[in-house]
Amino acid sequence: MGVKKRISGCVAVANGVKLADVDVICSYPIRPYTGIMSELARMVADGELDAEFIHGEGEHAQLSVVYGASACGARAFTGSSGVGVTYAMEVYSPISGERLPLQMAIADRTLDPPGDFGSEHTDALCTRDQGWLQGWSSTPQEALDMTLMWYRIGEDPRVLLPQYSCQDGYFVSHILGEVEIPDAAQVKEFLPPYKNHHVLDVRRPQIIGAQIEPAMGPPLQYQRYQAVEGARQVIKQAHAEFAGIFGRSYDPFVEEYMTDDAEAAIFIQGAHAETAKTVARRLRNLGEKVGVVRLRVFRPYPTQEVRLALSKFKAVGVVDNSANFGIAGSSGVMLTEARTALYNLGDKVKTVGFVGGLGGEMITHDEFYRMFAKLKEIAKNGKTDRDGYWLPFEL
Amino acid sequence: MLEDIKTLRKAPREEYYVPGHRTCAGCGPALQYRLVAKAAGANTIFIGPTGCMYVANTSYGCGPWAVPWIHAQITNGGAVGSGIEAAYKALIRKHKTDAEFPNVIVMAGDGGSSDIGIQALSGAFYRGHNLLFICYDNESYANTGIQTSPTTPYGAWTTFTPAGPVSPEGKKLFPKDLPKIMSHGHPELKYLATASIAFPVDLMNKVRRGLNAQGPSFLYIHAPCPKGWSFPSEKTVSIAKLAVDTGMFQLYEMTEDRRFKVTYRPKELKPVEEYLKLQGRFKHLRPEHIEKLQNFAQRRMQEVGIEITLLSS
Numbered sequence: 096m097g098v099k100k101r102i103s104g105c106v107a108v109a110n111g112v113k114l115a116d117v118d119v120i121c122s123y124p125i126r127p128y129t130g131i132m133s134e135l136a137r138m139v140a141d142g143e144l145d146a147e148f149i150h151g152e153g154e155h156a157q158l159s160v161v162y163g164a165s166a167c168g169a170r171a172f173t174g175s176s177g178v179g180v181t182y183a184m185e186v187y188s189p190i191s192g193e194r195l196p197l198q199m200a201i202a203d204r205t206l207d208p209p210g211d212f213g214s215e216h217t218d219a220l221c222t223r224d225q226g227w228l229q230g231w232s233s234t235p236q237e238a239l240d241m242t243l244m245w246y247r248i249g250e251d252p253r254v255l256l257p258q259y260s261c262q263d264g265y266f267v268s269h270i271l272g273e274v275e276i277p278d279a280a281q282v283k284e285f286l287p288p289y290k291n292h293h294v295l296d297v298r299r300p301q302i303i304g305a306q307i308e309p310a311m312g313p314p315l316q317y318q319r320y321q322a323v324e325g326a327r328q329v330i331k332q333a334h335a336e337f338a339g340i341f342g343r344s345y346d347p348f349v350e351e352y353m354t355d356d357a358e359a360a361i362f363i364q365g366a367h368a369e370t371a372k373t374v375a376r377r378l379r380n381l382g383e384k385v386g387v388v389r390l391r392v393f394r395p396y397p398t399q400e401v402r403l404a405l406s407k408f409k410a411v412g413v414v415d416n417s418a419n420f421g422i423a424g425s426s427g428v429m430l431t432e433a434r435t436a437l438y439n440l441g442d443k444v445k446t447v448g449f450v451g452g453l454g455g456e457m458i459t460h461d462e463f464y465r466m467f468a469k470l471k472e473i474a475k476n477g478k479t480d481r482d483g484y485w486l487p488f489e490l
Numbered sequence: 491m492l493e494d495i496k497t498l499r500k501a502p503r504e505e506y507y508v509p510g511h512r513t514c515a516g517c518g519p520a521l522q523y524r525l526v527a528k529a530a531g532a533n534t535i536f537i538g539p540t541g542c543m544y545v546a547n548t549s550y551g552c553g554p555w556a557v558p559w560i561h562a563q564i565t566n567g568g569a570v571g572s573g574i575e576a577a578y579k580a581l582i583r584k585h586k587t588d589a590e591f592p593n594v595i596v597m598a599g600d601g602g603s604s605d606i607g608i609q610a611l612s613g614a615f616y617r618g619h620n621l622l623f624i625c626y627d628n629e630s631y632a633n634t635g636i637q638t639s640p641t642t643p644y645g646a647w648t649t650f651t652p653a654g655p656v657s658p659e660g661k662k663l664f665p666k667d668l669p670k671i672m673s674h675g676h677p678e679l680k681y682l683a684t685a686s687i688a689f690p691v692d693l694m695n696k697v698r699r700g701l702n703a704q705g706p707s708f709l710y711i712h713a714p715c716p717k718g719w720s721f722p723s724e725k726t727v728s729i730a731k732l733a734v735d736t737g738m739f740q741l742y743e744m745t746e747d748r749r750f751k752v753t754y755r756p757k758e759l760k761p762v763e764e765y766l767k768l769q770g771r772f773k774h775l776r777p778e779h780i781e782k783l784q785n786f787a788q789r790r791m792q793e794v795g796i797e798i799t800l801l802s803s
């Protein structure tokens with residue numbers, strides 16, 4: 096059995112990394128994810144974790160260092176926030192292209208401007224189509240568990256893909272929550288050592304990342320596509336195994352809250368889901384038929400599961416905590432992807448986008464009340480008069 | 491320890507950079523690659539940032555190395571090398587591999603070393619990783635079709651510095667001096683030298699000394715490019731030799747007390763014009779431009795302690 100502690104999302108991830116017996120870590124400071132690295136630096140200094148801890152000269156270097164390390168068969172870890180995430184952009188595709196299952200933690204932060212330290216999913220969502228697995232935790236416990244689960248899934252020989260383990264900056268990264276830190280023996284059982292046959296070793300020389308002729312492009316991209324798509328099965332399997340070993344279970348893709356017989360629901364990812372749940376519970380007490388669906392895995396996008404979950408409602412409000420200027424539907428990427436998942440069902444489920452919490456603002460209870468009220472109106476009238484609303488200006 | 495090689499005949503016969511690439515005939519960078527791989531031997535991992543030595547070597551999904559090789563971005567050779575070195579350190583210490591610690595060699599062009607890749611290079615050297623970083627200097631961004639890089643000489647034509655009525659000399663700026671940038675200011679640096687494909691034994695021994703130094707080592711190799719410099723492909727080695735004999739390129743090593751030790755002194759200095767006139771990239775130069783290049787060579791030689799004056803003809 097593990098031990099229970101009150102720790103932040105940052106410290107929770109560091110504990111996950113330690114339990115995963117990571118070999119190479121590369122850091123660069125940027126708030127709010129920095130706390131993960133300072134905790135890991137302490138663990139290495141105190142002899143709790145045996146790893147090479149490298150101070151990268153920037154985020155681009157961070158991703159490059161772990162690329163090299165993972166290509167030698169080392170389990171590697173890095174992380175960032177905000178503009179740090181976008182500064183490293185060049186290196187994400189080579190990492191997934193060479194099928195290196197390293198992990199990057201992202202504690203979300205706005206890009207500049209506004210230049211504050213506020214949380215927004217914009218940074219991590221910029222990286223969403225680079226061939227990595229990606230998911231959001233909404234509590235420190237989930238952040239620790241996701242660290243272990245992503246390594247297990249990403250390193251599976253059927254997958255071999257890197258993983259973004261995302262959490263909301265501050266709302267998860269800096270808020271203390273009760274976390275059960277699992278036992279090292281349990282982790283050993285769940286997470287076997289990283290073995291990749293495709294590594295740099297002079298005893299079996301290999302060439303990694305050679306140029307190709309154009310005709311080799313389609314199959315190469317198709318293989319990466321298949322790996323991302325195929326990860327769905329492994330994600331399900333790993334969640335089942337996780338529950339068996341640790342006794343904690345998560346719905347692999349979407350978590351439903353009070354959705355039985357609900358007519359209207361909020362569809363959301365990350366920590367703001369917890370606020371949405373509180374409001375939904377209160378509205379239920381007043382007799383309203385409302386619920387919340389929380390997306391846990393963004394890549395691969397669980398199209399079927401989202402369709403199944405959302406198709407039972409009359410109206411769905413999709414919350415976007417990212418700035419997507421000029422996007423179809425004038426809201427955000429959560430809305431466009433949810434609508435794509437629902438598209439083949441015709442216009443049966445009315446969807447509307449809510450952009451909120453930008454610049455690190457909270458999405459308040461009051462705002463969720465207004466969103467539910469709007470959804471009630473849409474469910475009643477059976478129509479939407481616009482695609483999306485920016486809160487608090489437009490709703 | 492890798493032993494010094496006494497003569498070309500005594501060099502190992504084994505090749506680790508083998509046929510099967512598409513570099514231009516007479517490619518200087520390909521010639522130095524072969525010598526570097528020969529000197530380093532089988533226990534080597536190469537990191538290849540984007541540039542001719544990636545693109546022209548690995549076309550069609552294969553590559554000419556008999557040792558492991560991995561692509562890096564043009565930006566990050568130093569950082570990828572750092573990760574490889576760190577991984578082997580950790581894996582060996584944690585008994586997760588029974589492999590020996592390998593020679594880690596980054597083979598980067600002058601763009602990937604002196605310009606867009608300089609941050610990763612400096613970071614790796616500051617941190618003290620045990621790797622050899624080689625800049626093969628073909629004095630341009632060659633792979634993209636010959637554009638000026640920070641090491642392109644003053645007066646050279648490139649597609650981004652064409653000569654014309656407004657800029658008769660082509661490139662106006664004097665080149666960055668990368669070995670000097672690297673030689674002071676990185677306290678962990680263990681070895682630094684320049685080399686030329688015209689001096690193959692010296693080149694191979696400098697590779698070996700760099701690897702023996704067990705720390706960040708920097709080797710700057712002059713490698714003429716027939717395509718970019720416009721000269722016949724059979725002239726690569728003689729052009730490289732002339733660069734040294736005119737003082738346009740200097741051969742030296744850094745000593746433990748951080749001074750430059752010249753490893754080859756031309757017996758008598760030839761005028762730079764003899765070097766320039768063989769290359770199409772300089773054909774537009776006027777006497778006043780050539781004079782500037784003569785002064786440039788003189789200055790660079792003085793900086794490392796080559797005191798020879800040109801006999802006026």
Ligand SMILES: Cc1ncc(C[n+]2csc(CCOP(=O)(O)OP(=O)(O)O)c2C)c(N)n1
Nearest residue numbers: 540541542543599600601602630631632633
């Ligand atoms: C980030 C980035 N910018 C630009 C390029 C385009 N590019 C490909 S090869 C190359 C030239 C590399 O020059 P150098 O490092 O001097 O090596 P060489 O080609 O001369 O051998 C460039 C600029 C790239 N691959 N990546």
Ligand code: SF4
Nearest residue numbers: 513514517542715717
């Ligand atoms: S362009 Fe120059 S460096 Fe590139 S392959 Fe040809 S000769 Fe070699």
